[in-house]
Amino acid sequence: MVSPTLHVIGAGLAGLSAAVAAARDGWRVALHEAAPMAGGRCRSFRCHLLDRALDNGSHLxxxxxxxxxxxxxxxxxxxxxxxLPPRFPFLDVKTHRLWEVRPGRLPAGVWQTIRALGLTGIPHGQSVANRLGKTSAFAHLWKPLCEAILNTPPEQASAQLLARVLRTVFLGGHAAARxxxxxxGLSALFSAPAEATLAAHGASLRYGRRLTAIGPHVLEFDNGPVPIRDGDRAVLAVPPWVASQLLPALPPLAxxxxxxxxxxxxxxxxxxxxxxxxxxxxxxxxxxxxxxxxxxxxxxxxxxxxxxxxxxxxxxxxxxxxxxxxxxxxxxxxxxxxxxxxxxxAHTPAILRRRPGPATHLEWLFLAGDWLSAPWPCTMEAAVASGLSAARLALGRDDMSFA
Ligand SMILES: Cc1cc2nc3c(=O)[nH]c(=O)nc-3n(C[C@H](O)[C@H](O)[C@H](O)COP(=O)(O)OP(=O)(O)OC[C@H]3O[C@@H](n4cnc5c(N)ncnc54)[C@H](O)[C@@H]3O)c2cc1C
Incomplete structure (x- = not known):
């Protein structure tokens, strides 16, 4: 009898982490990815224009x-x-003034720092600009931090989520802020060694294979169906705009x-x-x-x-x-x-409220991805944590971890 398989769709960080967690636990794993390579939004490639290996975007x-x-x-x-040491230099391009942000030493007044960190509580739905827009450090500190951390303009970004990240990073001691x-490069850090780990555990890695539909007991790919047999499980680790096409009950998220x-x-x-x-x-x-x-x-x-x-x-x-x-x-x-x-x-209060959890209407199918409900904004951390949680749920193994 063939042992059950965990099918993982999407080889970004969420899918890779679900696949690696399951393969290390002894599961048969099949990873299906639409692109010709792994990494998703966190990848390296050879740029012939510059004749250098580049990352799609700098990641910290x-x-x-x-x-x-x-x-x-x-x-x-x-x-x-x-x-690196826990310090973040800032430079004003107009005046050439240079300063630093360090854990426990944010260059802003005490009261506005308390407000930014949400130490006195933050009303639901409040935006960063609404909370901090009138403070003296807004343009030089809170706005740039908001854009870097939440990739959302402060007029729309959630003050609660920014505060949670700031507390975790800047009140977590020096190690947390390093x-x-x-x-x-990003591929050497994550996708290349993850692919090697999966191969060493006998997982099958299938690229250029796009999931087009999900049936009650089948995954339909552009090059043929994959039946879901008794005991098989699947983790759908695709971005939100793809997930909501495949599972129309999911909300569209900007x-x-x-x-x-x-x-x-x-x-x-x-x-x-x-x-x-x-x-x-x-x-x-x-x-x-x-x-x-x-x-x-x-x-x-x-x-x-x-x-x-x-x-x-x-x-x-x-x-x-x-x-x-x-x-x-x-x-x-x-x-x-x-x-x-x-x-x-877009990390707005309204969109954050609509983020789903990992369960779906199919008992064999679980969601993973940086966009699912989490204490973090869309980041590498959120992606990896969601992949690990989806694998734990799918396989009924609370104790799986990468530690
Ligand atoms: C420019 C940029 C800079 C960033 N900077 C940072 C940073 O500094 N720090 C940080 O923590 N995070 C950063 N991020 C965010 C981080 O890259 C993402 O949160 C993370 O990579 C998301 O991983 P994921 O697996 O959830 O999704 P994805 O990486 O999107 O992976 C989904 C995978 O699914 C595949 N797929 C899609 N549709 C199908 C289908 N139908 N069938 C099969 N496969 C499919 C895709 O090809 C992709 O490989 C940045 C992102 C970008 C774009």
Missing amino acids: LLGANRNALAFAAAVGGGETLAV PHVAAA TSSIVNLHFRLDHTAILPGGMPFLALVESLAQWLFVREDVVSVTISAAGSLVDRPAAAIAQQVWQEIAPLLQGAPQHLPPFRVIKERRATL
């Missing part, structure tokens, strides 16, 4: 991201992480975009502030990241910017950042622009 992990870090360690990717950077730019210099780049990343204020560019001779720029909550031509965005951003980079040319160097139109959920 923090010490508080326990599930994501444990997953990286469990599959063997954790060794590629650079663990930035962890994927020094060898998303928010991120624009990333990568510039190649002819020398190793060094940023003011002495870290491999730097937050910028008073500019279109919001965060700079450097990896050797590549400078990457993140613009979160990008809105209609995604409709502007890539070259025009690159030109404007380069004019802002070139004066900050020692030895950088004035003319535009080789660049690549990546527009992730649906990077994360």
Whole structure:
């Protein structure tokens, strides 16, 4: 008799973590992914324009991201992480004033910090701008933190969710706030070692295979059906806009975009502030990241910017950042622009309330993904934690973990 199979649909971080947890527990696992490669919204690729390996967008992990870090360690990717001191330099592009955010030392008055962290409670439905918009540190601290953490403009973003993340990171001690950077790229950190782990456990990995419909006892893929037999389970780890097409009972959830730019210099780049990343204020560019001779720029909550031509965005951003980079040319160097139109959920109070949990109307089918109900916004941590929870529920094993 064939032993039951856990089918995982989607090889982003949520699907990979569900698949690895089950395979390590001795389950037969089949992973089905529509794209030709794993990683989803957290992946590396070879950019021929710059002749470099790039990440789709710069990703920052923090010490508080326990599930994501444990997953990286469990599959063997954790060794590629650079663990940095807990400090976040900020620079005002207009005045060139440089300052730092550190755990327990947010550069804002006590009262507004208490408000931002929600230590006196936050009314349901309150936006970040409504809560903090009139404070002196709004433009230089709360707004950039809101856009970076929630990828949502402060006028719409949930003050409760921002406060929860700020408390976890900045009141959790130095370890919780330590930035962890994927020094060898996102795929080397997560998807490549996860695929190797799955292969070592005999899991089958099937790429270029798109799920098109879900029946009472069948998964319909574009290249044929897969029957769900007695004892089989499935984890649907696709983004929200795909999940709600496959399971119409799920609510449609609005998303928010991120624009990333990568510039190649002819020398190793060094940023003011002495870290491999730097937050910028008073500019279109919001965060700079450097990896050797590549400078990457993140613009979160990008809105209609995604409709502007890539070259025009690159030109404007380069004019802002070139004066900050020692030895950088004035003319535009080789660049690549990546527009992730649906990077994360829009983290508004109304959308957060509508996030579903992992169960579905089918007793063999469970949901995973960064967009499910969780204490975190859409992040690597939320994705990995949701994959682990879905595997636990599907297999009835509360004790599975990556520790
Ligand atoms: C530019 C950018 C920057 C970010 N920065 C950070 C950061 O700094 N820190 C942080 O923690 N998080 C960050 N994130 C968020 C993080 O990348 C995501 O939360 C996480 O990768 C989501 O993983 P997931 O598995 O839930 O979804 P996905 O990665 O979207 O995976 C879903 C998978 O399902 C596949 N799929 C879709 N439809 C089908 C189908 N019908 N059949 C089969 N397969 C299908 C997709 O191809 C994909 O591989 C960032 C995201 C972006 C885009």
